[in-house]
Amino acid sequence: MNNLLTKHILEDLSNRERFRQSLLEWYDENQRELPWRTDPSLYKTVISEFMLQQTRVSTVLPYFQKWIIKFPDFPSLAQAKEEDILKGWEGLGYYSRARNLHKLSQIISTQESIPHDVNFWKSLPGIGPYIAAAVTSISFNQKEAVCDGNVVRVLTRFFGNGEKFKDGAYAQKKLQPLAHVLMPDDRTGDYNQAFMELGATVCHRQSPLCTTCPVLKFCKCGQRGDAENFPVMEKKKKTVQEIDRLWIKSSNALLLQKGKMGNNRLAGIYELPLNTKLGPYIKGKFISLKKRTIGQVLYQESIYWGSISKTLELDEYSLEWVQWKDIEEITISGPHRKWIKEIIQSIESDHT
DNA sequence: AATGCGGGGTC
DNA sequence: GACCCAGCATT
Numbered sequence: 001m002n003n004l005l006t007k008h009i010l011e012d013l014s015n016r017e018r019f020r021q022s023l024l025e026w027y028d029e030n031q032r033e034l035p036w037r038t039d040p041s042l043y044k045t046v047i048s049e050f051m052l053q054q055t056r057v058s059t060v061l062p063y064f065q066k067w068i069i070k071f072p073d074f075p076s077l078a079q080a081k082e083e084d085i086l087k088g089w090e091g092l093g094y095y096s097r098a099r100n101l102h103k104l105s106q107i108i109s110t111q112e113s114i115p116h117d118v119n120f121w122k123s124l125p126g127i128g129p130y131i132a133a134a135v136t137s138i139s140f141n142q143k144e145a146v147c148d149g150n151v152v153r154v155l156t157r158f159f160g161n162g163e164k165f166k167d168g169a170y171a172q173k174k175l176q177p178l179a180h181v182l183m184p185d186d187r188t189g190d191y192n193q194a195f196m197e198l199g200a201t202v203c204h205r206q207s208p209l210c211t212t213c214p215v216l217k218f219c220k221c222g223q224r225g226d227a228e229n230f231p232v233m234e235k236k237k238k239t240v241q242e243i244d245r246l247w248i249k250s251s252n253a254l255l256l257q258k259g260k261m262g263n264n265r266l267a268g269i270y271e272l273p274l275n276t277k278l279g280p281y282i283k284g285k286f287i288s289l290k291k292r293t294i295g296q297v298l299y300q301e302s303i304y305w306g307s308i309s310k311t312l313e314l315d316e317y318s319l320e321w322v323q324w325k326d327i328e329e330i331t332i333s334g335p336h337r338k339w340i341k342e343i344i345q346s347i348e349s350d351h352t
Numbered sequence: 353a354a355t356g357c358g359g360g361g362t363c
Numbered sequence: 364g365a366c367c368c369a370g371c372a373t374t
Binding site: 048049051052053054055056057059060094096097100125126127128129130131134146148149150151168169172192193196197199200205206233235236238298 | 364365366367368369370371372
């Protein structure tokens with residue numbers, strides 16, 4: 001960290017102070033109007049940070065608005081049924097976030113007073129170093145520096161740090177102390193948000209807007225004109241996994257599978273049934289091939305017409321007949337809801 | 353330290 | 364198609 005600061009304009013304390021002021025002034029004038037910034041509260045901050053985890057602002061906006069109406073505060077969330085919570089999260093992904101938010105709200109609701117200490121927040125379900133720093137700085141003005149993907153991008157460019165990082169998480173961990181050193185003692189929440197806002201709206205991954213950057217004079221890469229080459233990450237190897245799924249319908253219902261065999265990542269969330277050799281399935285004609293990526297795995301999911309041979313074993317395979325009229329009520333993973341609609345469309349167009 | 357976990361924007 | 368986004372939990 002120290003050798004990163006040497007021979008850099010931000011090594012100088014008065015320059016560092018000028019940098020903070022420039023960034024905050026820019027933020028005061030240019031910050032986006034976001035629903036968790038107008039009439040802010042601890043609750044809104046927590047919800048927004050959970051939703052924004054690995055998820056873009058534009059994706060979060062409609063979910064956040066609906067969520068705040070349905071669950072306006074910690075107690076209402078604490079008392080809600082997990083079913084309803086998952087439904088509010090449908091399509092956002094990383095569903096454990098919703099379950100953790102449920103648990104967290106139950107813990108918060110029983111607290112006499114809410115601790116401001118970052119370690120308390122880190123101990124809560126679903127909260128790690130980033131959200132703990134974000135919440136305690138924004139809501140309690142604690143001096144805790146966030147270091148997310150935006151901050152990593154800005155920092156490596158400021159210092160021309162061409163080190164090849166194993167992955168984003170590693171870079172965040174490694175650069176967090178540097179983020180902390182640059183941080184002011186006051187307005188820590190605004191400063192954290194300003195740093196990320198700069199990354200999100202000016203210091204883009206590709207084609208960064210260096211000419212209009214408010215802190216260009218503190219940025220090595222911005223002045224050299226090679227910001228786009230930073231940060232440097234190792235390549236990840238992708239794997240492919242092929243899966244068979246079945247389209248099993250009756251006149252008024254579709255057979256769906258709740259959760260996923262072997263783990264609970266999709267607990268409470270429905271998808272088309274997985275075809276297994278030992279299952280009660282009869283595989284029919286091919287319908288279509290769908291692709292989606294989860295982490296580094298590219299899933300190629302082939303969907304076939306199917307039927308079931310042993311109707312008494314539905315529970316064993318977590319299978320449920322879902323009436324067509326109820327299909328909007330349950331929580332289906334984003335891609336599967338889309339695929340189901342597409343398949344219905346194609347079936348109907350075949351009949352005409 | 354490495355892996356699993358969603359879905360979508362953007363080039 | 365590749366990369367990555369206001370990361371965290373588990374192993």
